[in-house]
Amino acid sequence: MSWSIKIARVAGIEVRLHLTFLLFLAWIGFSYYRLGGAPAATQGVAFMLALFGCVLLHEFGHALAARGFGIRTPDITLLPIGGVARLERMPDKPWQELVVAIAGPLVNVVIAAVLIFALGQHSEWEHLERLNQPGIAMLAKLASVNIGLVLFNLIPAFPMDGGRVLRALLALALPYSRATQIAARVGQTLAFVFGLVGLFTNPMLIFIAFFIFLAAQQEAVLARMKDFSLSEPVSEAMVTHPIRLPPDARLADAVEALLHASQHEFPVVDDAGRVLGVLTQDDIISALKRHRPGAPVTEFMRRDLPVVSTHEPFGEAFRSLRSASGRPAWRSSWEEA
Ligand SMILES: [Zn+2]
Numbered sequence: 429m430s431w432s433i434k435i436a437r438v439a440g441i442e443v444r445l446h447l448t449f450l451l452f453l454a455w456i457g458f459s460y461y462r463l464g465g466a467p468a469a470t471q472g473v474a475f476m477l478a479l480f481g482c483v484l485l486h487e488f489g490h491a492l493a494a495r496g497f498g499i500r501t502p503d504i505t506l507l508p509i510g511g512v513a514r515l516e517r518m519p520d521k522p523w524q525e526l527v528v529a530i531a532g533p534l535v536n537v538v539i540a541a542v543l544i545f546a547l548g549q550h551s552e553w554e555h556l557e558r559l560n561q562p563g564i565a566m567l568a569k570l571a572s573v574n575i576g577l578v579l580f581n582l583i584p585a586f587p588m589d590g591g592r593v594l595r596a597l598l599a600l601a602l603p604y605s606r607a608t609q610i611a612a613r614v615g616q617t618l619a620f621v622f623g624l625v626g627l628f629t630n631p632m633l634i635f636i637a638f639f640i641f642l643a644a645q646q647e648a649v650l651a652r653m654k655d656f657s658l659s660e661p662v663s664e665a666m667v668t669h670p671i672r673l674p675p676d677a678r679l680a681d682a683v684e685a686l687l688h689a690s691q692h693e694f695p696v697v698d699d700a701g702r703v704l705g706v707l708t709q710d711d712i713i714s715a716l717k718r719h720r721p722g723a724p725v726t727e728f729m730r731r732d733l734p735v736v737s738t739h740e741p742f743g744e745a746f747r748s749l750r751s752a753s754g755r756p757a758w759r760s761s762w763e764e765a
Pocket of ligand 1: 487589
């Protein structure tokens with residue numbers, strides 16, 4: 429079962445509500461109802477919806493900025509703790525990451541500015557017309573909450589946008605993994621300070637600090653992996669002595685190989701060492717339904733495979749293998765093994 433429901437599709441991006449968000453709204457409604465009856469409940473829920481509308485626009489800020497760099501965002505999910513835009517990948521260039529990271533908080537700056545401007549206009553009319561006061565109060569509250577969102581998101585610690593902004597700024601001058609390391613350390617130091625302050629004031633801060641500390645650690649690991657994939661060649665990540673099948677091998681031989689090896693892909697190689705094709709585990713299993721055990725493997729092996737060189741960066745090879753018609757990313761050029 430999926431824990432979120434689709435509520436809309438905007439600009440090709442699915443907007444989803446996490447079920448806990450609905451529970452959260454119900455809880456808000458109920459708490460306000462106990463305080464001031466139905467009008468208070470309606471007002472409380474309306475304010476929450478407006479607030480999360482702003483959060484949603486913030487996430488669209490990230491998503492549309494990413495789209496400018498050709499990165500898709502399949503969906504945005506609203507949770508009680510905020511919104512999550514699931515970007516297909518992160519931008520490669522630091523300045524692009526900077527733009528994507530800052531686009532979200534920038535949306536809240538614009539919303540706050542528009543609201544403050546509108547409220548300023550209103551104060552001049554106030555003595556002329558009697559507009560409904562609770563509505564005005566709600567707009568003022570919404571403006572200050574948007575300013576709060578900007579400040580909170582710009583705390584320079586992962587997973588907040590500020591952490592990404594800091595990393596991107598550092599990465600303009602430093603290697604990506606070094607920039608991440610420094611940004612992660614800044615985040616962890618902040619987490620430590622939050623934790624310390626939390627001990628004496630609000631225990632909730634300790635929880636947030638713990639969360640920030642873990643996120644910083646995770647980001648540092650991811651950056652090291654990304655660095656590896658950019659700097660290390662294919663030869664560092666490939667299987668060098670795979671079990672091969674000769675061109676005259678039968679389906680039964682392939683099944684035998686599959687049962688006795690930890691390998692999931694088998695190159696079919698001729699006497700001269702040329703790769704004729706590759707059999708994957710799925711190919712072998714689906715061939716069992718359609719062919720007899722005596723059928724030659726050349727009948728159902730894959731031939732249209734991209735070939736990568738052993739000195740190509742691992743990350744690039746991985747990407748070209750993945751983009752080749754969604755085939756599984758099997759490893760590298762067998763000829764050179
Ligand atoms: Zn954001």
